[in-house]
Amino acid sequence: MFFGRSVFLFLIVLVLAYVPQSSGKAEDANAAGTNVWTQWRGPSRDGLVLGAKWPDQLNDHLNLAWEKKLEPGYSGPIITGDRVITTETVDKLFERVTAFRLADGASLWTTQWEGSMAVPFFAAANGDWIRSTPACDGERIVVAGMRDVVACIDVESGKELWRVDLPNRIGTPLQAFGCVCSPIIDGDAVLIQSGGGLVKLNLATGELIWRTLDNGGDMMTGGAFSSPIITTIAGKRQMVAAARDRLVGVDLAEGKELWSESIESFRGMNILTPVMVGERVFSSAHSGRSRLFEIGIGDNGNVGVEQVWENKAQAYMSTPIVVDGYLYMHLKNERFVCIDLKTGEERWTSKTFGKYWSMIGNVDQKKILALDSDGTLRLIAADPSELRILDEMKVADNSWAHLAIAGDQVVVRTLDAIRVFNWQ
Numbered sequence: 001m002f003f004g005r006s007v008f009l010f011l012i013v014l015v016l017a018y019v020p021q022s023s024g025k026a027e028d029a030n031a032a033g034t035n036v037w038t039q040w041r042g043p044s045r046d047g048l049v050l051g052a053k054w055p056d057q058l059n060d061h062l063n064l065a066w067e068k069k070l071e072p073g074y075s076g077p078i079i080t081g082d083r084v085i086t087t088e089t090v091d092k093l094f095e096r097v098t099a100f101r102l103a104d105g106a107s108l109w110t111t112q113w114e115g116s117m118a119v120p121f122f123a124a125a126n127g128d129w130i131r132s133t134p135a136c137d138g139e140r141i142v143v144a145g146m147r148d149v150v151a152c153i154d155v156e157s158g159k160e161l162w163r164v165d166l167p168n169r170i171g172t173p174l175q176a177f178g179c180v181c182s183p184i185i186d187g188d189a190v191l192i193q194s195g196g197g198l199v200k201l202n203l204a205t206g207e208l209i210w211r212t213l214d215n216g217g218d219m220m221t222g223g224a225f226s227s228p229i230i231t232t233i234a235g236k237r238q239m240v241a242a243a244r245d246r247l248v249g250v251d252l253a254e255g256k257e258l259w260s261e262s263i264e265s266f267r268g269m270n271i272l273t274p275v276m277v278g279e280r281v282f283s284s285a286h287s288g289r290s291r292l293f294e295i296g297i298g299d300n301g302n303v304g305v306e307q308v309w310e311n312k313a314q315a316y317m318s319t320p321i322v323v324d325g326y327l328y329m330h331l332k333n334e335r336f337v338c339i340d341l342k343t344g345e346e347r348w349t350s351k352t353f354g355k356y357w358s359m360i361g362n363v364d365q366k367k368i369l370a371l372d373s374d375g376t377l378r379l380i381a382a383d384p385s386e387l388r389i390l391d392e393m394k395v396a397d398n399s400w401a402h403l404a405i406a407g408d409q410v411v412v413r414t415l416d417a418i419r420v421f422n423w424q
Helices: 006-020 119-127 166-170
Strands: 064-067 076-082 081-088 093-101 107-114 142-144 149-154 159-165 185-186 191-196 197-202 208-212 229-233 238-241 246-251 257-264 276-277 281-284 289-299 304-310 321-323 326-330 335-340 346-352 359-360 368-373 374-379 388-394 404-406 409-414 417-424
Touching: 076 404, 081 417, 093 142, 093 149, 107 149, 107 159, 107 208, 142 191, 149 191, 159 166, 166 208, 208 257, 257 304, 321 359
Parallel strands: none
Antiparallel strands: 064 417, 076 081, 081 093, 093 107, 142 149, 149 159, 185 191, 191 197, 197 208, 229 238, 238 246, 246 257, 276 281, 281 289, 289 304, 321 326, 326 335, 335 346, 359 368, 368 374, 374 388, 404 409, 409 417
């Protein structure tokens, strides 16, 4: 633990950490009835909604409103105002962004640029199409393509406002697996982990503000598999990012590293978005361990990192959901697990399911909506005593894109289509 002149502050943080947390700011950003799902894992990047009313069954209450065929893509759809926006890779030549009217699927605008690439042969089964989820501030959309090309587009018209080819701009290599990180908009800036590390760009112009965490272009160490978050730790607002081999806190103004912790992972596959639990950080990597860290201030005023607990559970690609102090995570071995965040102990572990889940948690109703990569949508009780699947429904044949939800509409991006369902 961290002692000295910050003991009082630390004790407050410690108490708060043991209070059941939803891990984010969904209460402000995703109230019931608002049509917003503006970035990776929702408005607060925690996969949570508050104030939403979901039924206890899917098959009798979830109906397909409309569907549009698309070219392949893994990017999660985003929802802003009256429109849903998605991306696709066309003819292995172009990356395309399209806005559809949320009510009826009418196409509102489309824009595209050259931007395809082939991934290594051993990853070809997972596709070589666009996979970064866009971010939107209500007026502008920021999209990251496979070749580290970042584009800013006007939400209303689809007009391209600027486009930055990061490898050409700053001389960095392409990522072997393509750009995976989903950008995050912070005020007048956008941040993204690229082949050249974490970069901060001016949202109005695309100009580079700063660059940090550059770990070279080697396939096993360069670039990133994860998407960052912004939070406040030890009184300091900062970005928490998962690099290939470590967790790190970064000062938003200057790009200076505030703290760092090594993470064991297979071939640098540190994929999960960091999960905040109060001011603690949860992480789990491919073939590594599940770990919870305390970030605090030491006697010398420096920020330090201490491990609270670790667990043998090995994550793969599915970032977990936190509801009422329990973490629900889909694992590398394809099982679903519930972990007590106070102790790190597993409360239960399921049978095997599919390879990948995207999940949204309903904090008030203590439910989880989970989309399996095989296209099965499951409604699950967030119950630490046992796994209770309330209902399941086939909504696609192949879907690795993250679910999106706004009000009474659920959006599923399948490999070759976008489908919008209504709760009824």
